[in-house]
Amino acid sequence: MKQIKIKGGNILSGDINISGAKNSAVALIPASLLSDEEVRIDNIPNISDIDALNEILEYLGASVKRDGSLMIIDSHNIKNKKIPESISKKLRASYYFMSALLGKYKRVEMYFPGGCSIGTRPIDQTLKTFRALGATVIEDGNKYTITADKLVGTTIQLDMPSVGATVNTLLVAVRAEGETILKNAAKEPEIVSVATFLNQMGAKIVGAGTSEIRIEGVDYLGSCFTEVIPDRIEAGTYLIAGALIGKDLTIRNMIPEHISSLTSKLKEMGCKLKIGKDYITISKSDNLTPVKIKTLGYPGFPTDLQQPITTLLTQVNGTSILEETIYENRFQNVPYLNQMGSNIEIKERTIKIKGPTKLVGATVEATDLRAGACLVLAGLVAEGETTVTEIKHVLRGYENIIEKLQNVGAKIELEEI
Ligand code: EPZ
Numbered sequence: 410m411k412q413i414k415i416k417g418g419n420i421l422s423g424d425i426n427i428s429g430a431k432n433s434a435v436a437l438i439p440a441s442l443l444s445d446e447e448v449r450i451d452n453i454p455n456i457s458d459i460d461a462l463n464e465i466l467e468y469l470g471a472s473v474k475r476d477g478s479l480m481i482i483d484s485h486n487i488k489n490k491k492i493p494e495s496i497s498k499k500l501r502a503s504y505y506f507m508s509a510l511l512g513k514y515k516r517v518e519m520y521f522p523g524g525c526s527i528g529t530r531p532i533d534q535t536l537k538t539f540r541a542l543g544a545t546v547i548e549d550g551n552k553y554t555i556t557a558d559k560l561v562g563t564t565i566q567l568d569m570p571s572v573g574a575t576v577n578t579l580l581v582a583v584r585a586e587g588e589t590i591l592k593n594a595a596k597e598p599e600i601v602s603v604a605t606f607l608n609q610m611g612a613k614i615v616g617a618g619t620s621e622i623r624i625e626g627v628d629y630l631g632s633c634f635t636e637v638i639p640d641r642i643e644a645g646t647y648l649i650a651g652a653l654i655g656k657d658l659t660i661r662n663m664i665p666e667h668i669s670s671l672t673s674k675l676k677e678m679g680c681k682l683k684i685g686k687d688y689i690t691i692s693k694s695d696n697l698t699p700v701k702i703k704t705l706g707y708p709g710f711p712t713d714l715q716q717p718i719t720t721l722l723t724q725v726n727g728t729s730i731l732e733e734t735i736y737e738n739r740f741q742n743v744p745y746l747n748q749m750g751s752n753i754e755i756k757e758r759t760i761k762i763k764g765p766t767k768l769v770g771a772t773v774e775a776t777d778l779r780a781g782a783c784l785v786l787a788g789l790v791a792e793g794e795t796t797v798t799e800i801k802h803v804l805r806g807y808e809n810i811i812e813k814l815q816n817v818g819a820k821i822e823l824e825e826i
Contacts, residue, residue: 410799410801410825410826411463411800411801411804411823411824411825411826412797412798412799412800412826413768413785413793413796413797413800413803413811413821413822413823413824414705414795414796414798414819414821414822414824415589415785415788415789415791415794415795415797415819415820415822416503416673416793416794416820416821417768417770417788417789417790417791417793417795418654418757418790418791418792419553419654419662419789419818419819419820420552420559420654420655420656420693420818421510421651421654421655421656421658421789421814421817421818422610422652422655422656422657422658422818423658423659423816423817423818424544424659424660424661424817424819425642425647425658425660425661425714425761425813426451426661426662426702426813426814426815427452427639427640427647427660427661427662427663427727428454428478428643428750428808428809429456429636429637429640430451430476430598430599430602430637430638430639430640430642430643430729431454431456431601431640431746431805431806432502432572432597432599432636432640432641432642432752433598433599433603433637433638433640433643434450434453434454434458434822435458435500435501435502435605436460436502436505436576436602436793437454437507437603437635437637438450438459438461438462438463438466438604438665439465439502439505439506439508439509439578439580440478440481440505440509440579440580440603440606441484441510442469442471442482442484442487442506442509442510442513442632443509443583443584443589443607443610443630444484444610444631444632445485445581445629445630445631446483446485446631446632447481447482447485448476448481448482448483448610448632448633448634448635449480449481449482449631449633449634449635450479450480450482450606450634450635450636451479451634451635451636451637452478452479453475453478453480454478454481454636454637454640454808455478455506455590455808455809456804456805456807457461457805458499458500458502458804458806459464459670460467460757461495461496461499461503462498462500462503462580464496464499465474465492465496465497465503465506466482466484466487467678468490468492468493469472469484469487469488469489469490469492469506469656470486470487470488471483471484471755472488474593477670478694479590482722482735486657487519489503489510489513489514490518490742491518491519492506492520493520494520494551496714497520497521497522497523497757498520498522498523499523500522500523500524501523501524501525501530502524502574503519503522503523503572504522504532504535504573504577505576505577505580506519506590507519507535507553507555507577508539508576508578508580508581509533509556509580511513511539511544511555511557511560511581511583511584511658512560512581512582512583512584512585515544515557515558515559515560516555516556516557516558516654517553517554517555518552518553518554518555518671519552519553519555520532520551520552520553521551521552522555524778525776525778525779525802526738526741526776526777527736527738527739527741528735528737528738528739529568529734529737531693531704532567532573532574532689533568534567534574534720535571535574535578535773536553536567537565537567537568538565538567538578538581538591539555539557539575539577539581540576541563541642541719542557542559542560542561542563542565542581542582542585542589543557543558543559543560543561543563543566543585543597544556544560544581544747545557546790549615554792555661558586559586559587559769560581560582560585561585561587561624562582562585562586562587562588562589562625562626563589563753564589564590564592565578565589565591565592565659566592566593567591567593567594567595568593568632568679569593570594570595570596570620570706571595571671572595572597572599572600572706573602573765574595575591575622576592576600576616577597577602578591578594578622578624578756579591579603579604579607579617579622580603580607580645580799581626581822582624582631583612583614583624583626583627584626584627585624585626585627586626587625587626588623588624588625588626589623589626590623590624590625591621591622591623591624592618592620592621593620593723594616594620594621594622594645595616595706595707596602596619596620596707596708597617597687597706597733598641598664598667598707600617600618601617601618601619601637601690601723602617602635602637602638604617604618604622606635607630609633609634609635610630610631610632611627611629611630612624612630612703613625613627613678621728621749623821626798627674628802629756631651633821634652635694635721637641638664638667639662639663639664639667641663641664641667641668641711641806641808642711642713642714642779643658643805644664644667644668644689645662645668645671645711645713645714645717645808646681646714646717646782646786646807647660648660648668648671648672648675648682648689648691649675649714649717649718649720649721649786650673650786650789650814651652651692651693652675652678652680652691652693652694652697652721653693653720653724653786653789653790654693654789654790655689655691655692655693656692656693656763657692658690658691658692658817659688659689659690659765659802660688660689660690660691661787662687662688663687663688663689664687665672665684665686665688665724666687666712667710667803668711670708670710670711671710671711671714671718672684672689674700674702674718675679676720677700678697678698678699678700678721678725679694679696679698679783680694680697680777681694686705687756694728696722697721697725697732698725698726698727699722699725699726699727699728699729699762699764700725700729701729701730701731701732702715702718702729702730702731702732703732704733704734705734705735706735709721712733712734712736712739713779714741714779715731715779716739716742716779716780716782717724717779717782717783717786718742718763719731719742719753719783720733720783720787720790721745721786722762722764722786722788723746723751723752723753723762723764723766723768723787724763724765724766725763725764725765725788725792726765727761727763727764728761728763728764729761729762729764730757730759730760730761730762731757731759731760732759733758734758735780735799737758738770739777739779739780740755740760740778741776741777742776742779742780742783742784743755743760743773745771745773745780745784745787746783746784746787748771748773749768749769749770749771749773749787749791750767750768750769750791751764751766751768752764752766752786760791761788767785767792768790768791768792769791769792770788770791770792770793770794770795770796771791771795771796771824772796772798773787773795773797773798774797774798774799775797775798775799775800775801775802775803776799777802778802778803778805778806779806781799781800781802781803782796782803782807784797785797785803785810785821787816789819789821796824800823
């Protein structure tokens with residue numbers, strides 16, 4: 410088992426370079442199956458979620474070549490066979506293969522996807538899309554068999570702006586006959602990146618990034634090259650680290666606009682930020698003021714930064730309120746923060762964080778990816794030594810997190826026990 414040991418209190422200074430976005434890369438890789446030629450994707454982050462997707466690609470018979478952050482995928486002779494549960498349950502994004510294979514072959518057999526245990530995470534909106542486009546979905550326990558004589562474009566209204574259902578609709582509708590209009594679509598930058606990638610292959614998608622996306626089905630998708638956008642959640646996590654204990658900490662290779670909800674909240678708290686074209690410099694400020702935060706779909710405050718910013722809220726002078734509207738079980742970091750000395754109360758989907766509280770190092774567990782990030786941030790500011798166990802959850806979503814933090818002065822080590 411892997412764990413991280415951190416000696417708290419070291420000021421973080423210097424540059425952190427942001428990697429390609431996990432939540433874009435994990436959609437682009439399955440989307441590449443839709444091409445009948447070779448596609449090239451650069452700036453792929455080196456994280457375990459990508460390895461799991463590669464396993465599926467190779468299981469299906471695609472050729473995958475990697476050269477650093479460049480991935481070259483050729484799916485022209487893949488076999489459309491059932492993807493075993495052991496692979497599909499490794500991550501949430503495995504179900505993007507469900508829609509890519511349905512779009513390409515009009516048939517797919519797959520299991521319910523995995524992902525962080527932060528809620529029930531149903532896929533009903535995706536299945537609703539498949540059915541609307543003409544597919545038959547047979548559910549047998551965790552297994553789905555989805556077939557269609559033909560896929561015909563139509564108008565679909567999502568019940569909520571689901572990121573996954575929006576991506577899945579793109580992956581099926583690009584090969585359907587006629588036009589699909591998707592209403593109440595999610596607007597995350599990762600969705601724009603998938604639409605751009607598909608359009609480079611020859612798809613006809615307009616409106617990605619807005620709540621209404623129009624997709625004109627095409628018969629053929631060819632080769633293309635794309636570069637994964639910077640990871641806005643990784644950037645936000647390190648920006649929060651800078652607010653906690655930075656001195657001229659610069660987060661580079663990022664798109665500040667993608668986390669404007671975070672930067673405006675940090676400014677509201679009293680943080681001083683220098684925002685450039687593709688970087689942000691931040692230093693720890695004293696006397697931060699409490700705020701109210703409500704997680705929403707993009708461009709609202711991202712649920713994936715809810716747990717990381719909770720650590721910062723334990724250090725401000727007063728009581729902050731944070732409401733998590735997306736997931737029903739995304740406060741598993743709170744008991745561990747309280748064990749380290751914070752004063753946080755949970756009431757249904759809202760937490761009340763009383764600050765400032767002194768955090769003292771302890772042995773805590775990463776229950777999920779962003780809870781783990783929250784606890785690493787806590788360890789950076791806590792007095793003494795913090796051990797974060799089950800760190801595999803964090804390594805899934807943060808490329809080279811140990812080295813990136815060591816390079817700016819953190820006393821942090823990865824341990825294998
Ligand atoms: C994506 O998950 C991200 N994962 C999540 O990031 C992120 O938290 C989430 O979008 C919201 O931004 C990837 O991109 C791989 P959803 P996804 O479909 O697609 C309800 C991380 O930390 N819902 O928008 O699963 C349900 O309550 C991960 O990087 C339905 O009811 O998000 C769900 O919890 C965690 N039915 C909520 O919407 C559906 O069919 C959000 O789901 C779909 C969703």
